[in-house]
Amino acid sequence: MIASHLPVLQVVMSLVAAPLCMVLHRGRPAWLLSVAVSWASLACAVALLLQVIDDGAVTYAFGGWAAPVGIEYRIDILNGFVLLIIAAISAVVVPYSLRSAADEIAPERLWLFYAVLNLLLAGLFGIAITGDLFNVFVFLEISSLASYALVSLGRDRRALTAAFRYLILGTLGATFILIGIGLLYAATGTLNMADIAVRVQGQLDSRTILAAFAFLTVGISLKAALFPLHSWLPGAYAYAPSAVTALLAATATKVAIYLLLRMVFLFGPDFIYEELPLSEVIVTLALLGVLSGSAAALLQTDVKRLLAYSSVAHVGYMLLGIGLGGMLGLGGGIVHLFNHAMAKGAVFLAVGCIVLRVGSSELASLQGIGRRMPWTMAAFVIAAFSLIGVPLTAGFIGKWYLVLAAMERGWWWVAAALLVAGALSVLYMWRVVEQAYFHEPHPANADAAEAPLSMLVPLWVLAAASVYFGIDTSLNAGLAARAAAVVLGIAP
Amino acid sequence: MLAFLLVIAVTIVLQHSLIAATMLAGFFSLLMALVFVLLDAVDVAFAEAAVGAGITAMLLLGTLGLVGADERVTRRRPWLPLAVTFAAAAMLVYGTLDLPLLGDPQAPAYTHVAPYYLEFGAIETGVPNFVTAVLASYRGYDTLGELFVILTAGLGVLAMLGLRGAGSGSHAGGEGEISMTHHPILRVIAKLLIPFILLFALYVQFHGESGPGGGFQAGVLFAAAFILYAMVYGASNARRVVSAPMLYMLMAAGVLLYAGTGLASLWYGANFLDYGVFAGDFVSGQLVGIFLVELGVGIAVAATMITIYLAFAERRVE
Numbered sequence: 115m116i117a118s119h120l121p122v123l124q125v126v127m128s129l130v131a132a133p134l135c136m137v138l139h140r141g142r143p144a145w146l147l148s149v150a151v152s153w154a155s156l157a158c159a160v161a162l163l164l165q166v167i168d169d170g171a172v173t174y175a176f177g178g179w180a181a182p183v184g185i186e187y188r189i190d191i192l193n194g195f196v197l198l199i200i201a202a203i204s205a206v207v208v209p210y211s212l213r214s215a216a217d218e219i220a221p222e223r224l225w226l227f228y229a230v231l232n233l234l235l236a237g238l239f240g241i242a243i244t245g246d247l248f249n250v251f252v253f254l255e256i257s258s259l260a261s262y263a264l265v266s267l268g269r270d271r272r273a274l275t276a277a278f279r280y281l282i283l284g285t286l287g288a289t290f291i292l293i294g295i296g297l298l299y300a301a302t303g304t305l306n307m308a309d310i311a312v313r314v315q316g317q318l319d320s321r322t323i324l325a326a327f328a329f330l331t332v333g334i335s336l337k338a339a340l341f342p343l344h345s346w347l348p349g350a351y352a353y354a355p356s357a358v359t360a361l362l363a364a365t366a367t368k369v370a371i372y373l374l375l376r377m378v379f380l381f382g383p384d385f386i387y388e389e390l391p392l393s394e395v396i397v398t399l400a401l402l403g404v405l406s407g408s409a410a411a412l413l414q415t416d417v418k419r420l421l422a423y424s425s426v427a428h429v430g431y432m433l434l435g436i437g438l439g440g441m442l443g444l445g446g447g448i449v450h451l452f453n454h455a456m457a458k459g460a461v462f463l464a465v466g467c468i469v470l471r472v473g474s475s476e477l478a479s480l481q482g483i484g485r486r487m488p489w490t491m492a493a494f495v496i497a498a499f500s501l502i503g504v505p506l507t508a509g510f511i512g513k514w515y516l517v518l519a520a521m522e523r524g525w526w527w528v529a530a531a532l533l534v535a536g537a538l539s540v541l542y543m544w545r546v547v548e549q550a551y552f553h554e555p556h557p558a559n560a561d562a563a564e565a566p567l568s569m570l571v572p573l574w575v576l577a578a579a580s581v582y583f584g585i586d587t588s589l590n591a592g593l594a595a596r597a598a599a600v601v602l603g604i605a606p
Numbered sequence: 607m608l609a610f611l612l613v614i615a616v617t618i619v620l621q622h623s624l625i626a627a628t629m630l631a632g633f634f635s636l637l638m639a640l641v642f643v644l645l646d647a648v649d650v651a652f653a654e655a656a657v658g659a660g661i662t663a664m665l666l667l668g669t670l671g672l673v674g675a676d677e678r679v680t681r682r683r684p685w686l687p688l689a690v691t692f693a694a695a696a697m698l699v700y701g702t703l704d705l706p707l708l709g710d711p712q713a714p715a716y717t718h719v720a721p722y723y724l725e726f727g728a729i730e731t732g733v734p735n736f737v738t739a740v741l742a743s744y745r746g747y748d749t750l751g752e753l754f755v756i757l758t759a760g761l762g763v764l765a766m767l768g769l770r771g772a773g774s775g776s777h778a779g780g781e782g783e784i785s786m787t788h789h790p791i792l793r794v795i796a797k798l799l800i801p802f803i804l805l806f807a808l809y810v811q812f813h814g815e816s817g818p819g820g821g822f823q824a825g826v827l828f829a830a831a832f833i834l835y836a837m838v839y840g841a842s843n844a845r846r847v848v849s850a851p852m853l854y855m856l857m858a859a860g861v862l863l864y865a866g867t868g869l870a871s872l873w874y875g876a877n878f879l880d881y882g883v884f885a886g887d888f889v890s891g892q893l894v895g896i897f898l899v900e901l902g903v904g905i906a907v908a909a910t911m912i913t914i915y916l917a918f919a920e921r922r923v924e
Contacts, residue, residue, distance in 0.1 A: 122868075122878040129754060130865050132761075133858035139851070176747040177871075178880035182719050185747045226765050233758050240751065252751035256758055263762035274766070293698065300705050303718030313714070325701020 117161070121174035121187040124158045124197065124243055125253075127151050128236035132229045141224025145212050148228045152201070152208040155239070159201035163194040163593075173245065181245065182306035188245030192379075192597040195448070196242045196372045199455045203364040203576075204235050207459065210572035211357035214466045218269045218355045227267055227355075234260035234361070238369050247295050248305045250373070254291065254337075257369070258284045261350075261362060268353040276349035283336060283346040290333030297326035311380050318385050327381060334377070338370035340396075340433055341403030344426045348410075351422035356466030359418060363425050364459035368451050371432050375448070375601050378436070383602050387439045396437030401531050403430030408538035417465050417546060418475045421458070424501065424542065427535065428454045431516060434528070438519040441598050446515025449594035453500065453508035453583060460497035460576035464490050467565035467573065472558055480546065482555030486562040489570055491550050493577035498543040500580035503536055507584040511591055607644075611637055625667070625675045632663040648818040649737040652810075656826040661911055664833055668918035732889040733815040733896060741820065742896040746879045749899070750864050753906055757861050760910035767917040769850040789838075796838040803831035811904045815893070821900035825907025832908075833915045841919040853913045860906025867898045 116123075131151045135144040165172050166189055174187040189197070208231070219227050237257025241250055262284065266277035299305060301322040302313040314323055336343040347367075351359050378386050386392050407427030414420035432454070435447020467490040468483060469475050484491040500509035513532065520528035564570070583590045614634045621627040635658025642651035706713035723744065727736035731743045741749050807827035814820030836844035867879065874883035881895020882888040 119872055119878070122872075126865065126868070126878065129750075130862070130869075132754070132757065133861045133865075136761075136854050136858040139854070175877055176879050177743055178877045178882060179744050183722050184744050223765065223768070226761055230758065230761050230765065233754065233761070236754070246748075248745075249748055249751065252748050252755065255755045256751060259755060259758040259762055263758070263765045266762070266766050290694075297701055297705075300713070300715055303714035303716070303720065305719075313718075321704045322701055325697055328697060329701075 117165070119174075120158055120162050120165070121172060121189060121243060122176075124155060124162065124201075125236055125239045127154055127158070128232045128239060131232040132236070135225050135229035135232060139225050141216065141221060141228070142212075144225045144228035145208075145215075148208050148232055151232065152204040152235070155235070156201040156205040159194075159197045162189055163191075163198050165189075166191055166194045182304045182309045185244070185246045185249050186306065187243050188308065189243060190597075190600050191593060192375060192448070192600045193242045193372065195593050195597050196368065196451070197239060199368060199452055200235070200238050200242065200365045203361060203455055203459050206572040206575050207357055207361045207364075207463070210360075210463060210466070210569050213566050213568055214357045214470055215355060217470050219267055223267065227264070230260045230263045230267075231358075231361075233257075234264060234366075238365055241369050242372055245307050246305055247298065247307055247310065251288070251292055251295055254288060257366070258288060258337075261358075261366060264358040264362075265350045265354040267358070268355050270353050272349075273353035276353040280346045280350040283343075287333045287336030287343075290329045290336070292333075294326045294328075294330030294333060297322050297329065301326065307376065307380055311382070314381060318381070318389070323381075327377070327385075330377060331374070334370055334373045338367050338374060338433070339426060339429050341399050341406060341426065341430060344403065344407075344429070347426055348419055348422040351425065352416060352419040356418075356462065356469050359422075360459050360462035360466060363421070363462055364455040367425070367429050368432075368455060371429070371436070371447070371451060374433070374436055375444070378444075378601050379603070383439070393437050393439060396433055397525070397528060400430040400434040400437055401528065403427065404434065404535045405531060405538070408535050408542065411542040412538065412545070414542075415477050416475055417468075417477055417480065418462075420477070420542060420546070421461055421465065424539065425458060427539070428458065428501070431512060434516055435512070435519070438516065438523065438525075438528070440519060440522065441595065441602070442515050442522060443519035444598035444601055445591070445595045446512050446519055448597050449515065449591050450509075450512030452590045452594065453512055453580070456576050456579045456583065457497045457500035457507075457509055460573060460580060461494055461501065463569070463573040463576060464494035464497070467569050468562075470569070471562040471565060474558060477545065477549055479556050479558040480549045481553035481559075482550070483559055483562065484551040486555060486559055487564050490565050490573065493570075493573045494550075495547060496577045497580050498547070500584065502539045502543055505584075506581070508580050508582075508590065510584055511587055607637060607641055611641070622677045623675065624670055624677055628663055628666040628670065631666070632659045635659040635662070649735075649820070649823075652818050652823050653826075656823050656830065660830050661826055661833070661915075664830075664837070664915060665918060668915060672918065672921055730889070731892040731896065733893070735814065735816055735818065737818075738815050738820050738896065738900075742899055743879075743881065743892060746899060747868075749903065750868065750879070753861055753864055753903055756907060756910050757857060760857060760913050763914045763917050767921050769853070769913065769917055769920065792838050796834055800831045800835055803827060803834070807831065811900065814900055815896065821903030822907055824900075825904040826911060828904070828908040829911030829915070832912050836915065836919060841916055845916070848912065853909050853916075856909035857906055857913065860902045860904070860909060863902030863905065864899045867895055867902065871895075 128151055131147055134147055138144045138147065162172065171188060171190040175181060176185045215224060215227055234257050237253045237260055240253030241257060244250055262277050262281045265280055266274055298310060301317060301320065302310050304310055304313060317323055339347040351363055354362065404427045407423050407430060411420045411423035414423060432447045432450050435443045435450065465475055467487065468480065471487060472479050500507035503509045503513040517529045517532055611634060614630050618627050618630045621630065635654055638658065639651040639655040642654055723736050723740050727739040728734055731739040733739045807824045810819035810827060811821060811824035832844065871878055871880045871883060876883045882891045884891035884894040
């Protein structure tokens, strides 16, 4: 019986955990509840994905009203995979947050932190799982508001300006998305995505549909931090509490990229790749994002900010996959969603460990930290290898597919740009490694000890995953290929 | 009326006094509500008037109390943002040019899902106001989501400002407080109005099935009465009635009532938010479910709005 209600439990567990955190009103019980919920969510996501692999798409009708009259959840391989990414990251980051958040957030606000954290997760799950376009918007609002609030909880006062900037730009993005949804409703009379996908065919040349597509694309690109709409990202990631940065970097932009993939499904691959010059536009912007993000990362003096710019670059990789299209391009983009989540999650968790012990994420204060915190830095280096895309790490697979996809279309300049970006990423990661291992310890970290086990274990889980999924690629690359087939409408 | 809206919008942009801009924004919302009435969307008009012209204006005034009422004038002319804005507006106009005409019965929006609601809404849910039927039952899950959006906003304000008596204790209370008790006219009018606003809120809450309104509007009205009291008699007097923990509990209770109704459906073996199982026959079950979720919305919205207002009102410039 419970198996048939898994889709709703996936979201409602996190949703209900938020008011329960308010009732508990203390940090530690709220944390315990959040850990329980995040692990149950992971179990739920795994069970759902297995159901989808066995029986095809799973649907769930709210209130018993069949779509399109009611709202439905619809899980196929693509969003089942995205749900798994979010759930896996949250199951690792929420336990980690106990020590990290207690260090960075005032004790009387900890329950608030966990309440809002659960809302963020519920919002992300809700966007990924739903088959209803307006429902996407509702949960987008939940996750966006929650992420602004979480960023503002950072210990630096600059977190407030960063959160405000994020709020203004995020709200603009959300408004564009809402306008797009409104126009689509006016043109099709329905909000159900599968229903829209059927009903837009035959009127794809109408101005309404074109405008709806434009507004949705721009709005979602803003949320995904596609170059040049990424200016909110570095500040938000740099000043948010460490656990929040890891969670946002590993999941939030991924969900926006998932929405872009859904757009391909909504309007049909022919419309996106044949009728519009979108391929060229997205590939150009994505490459500019990859190069400018990597170059900006080279100039940073703060590790969190450096990694944030690296995120701008990696968002570029994923969007490049969408822009290139085809099984290889989309598959590469989708598999990079997973691999980047693991590796970027791991490096931000490592930085969180350093912030706990050193009290700063300035590059200079990291001098000689490799000797003080050997386990933390070792995990950082492993994850950094994956971000660079060294063979036998997970990060290699996505980039390899992207190069292949570019060659397949004969766009050798894309492949060349990817090589340059790879070299840049070696350089910016080397700056961190050089500080950590090839300097005498800085006075700032003179009494820094190794991070506590409750933080090291989550960190190593993600670092190990970054290597494991580079060697055994059947799970991530296999699922990504099937998800790409779903996007292209080849498989149901 | 639309031309008037445009004039007000331009005036707001050019206005340097933020208090005047706030007043104009409230006026804008009121006009917008009238436009909605002309379009026969009374429920939306009601919400727009209560939220846009009511609560929002109060919250903006509360913010101005903290940050000062004059805009800092910058010399820089933001040409690029202006160009981008006009490009987006042009795109919007372009996109709407081949939309069906207003009220065209052949428009897709009126021929696909909407007729179903009109035809079966009242029969299947037992609720004469089909807007309520759509919001609370057919698309009840969206409404649950919206309620959580409001909760998130409330928690976000608390994360930044906090409430006195909730542990943070960093606020100066009492003396610096704005109250208008020395204005006898305001005092008397407020005393006269508050009971009627509360009564009207209750009417809207429990009459939402048959007339315009429902839990959302009722919650906002209820909060408005409370905020009016807090404005005239001072926040600390208002706080004697509601403590911070009690407000938090009410916020949580409201959303839990809604989500709990959904979970109760699971318990009875139906899908989430399927109210049909709550009573012997389907339609009575729907009425029970709609009543419960509307009540949850009312409680949570009222508690959240009051919390947000108090968080602003109790924060003094440091």
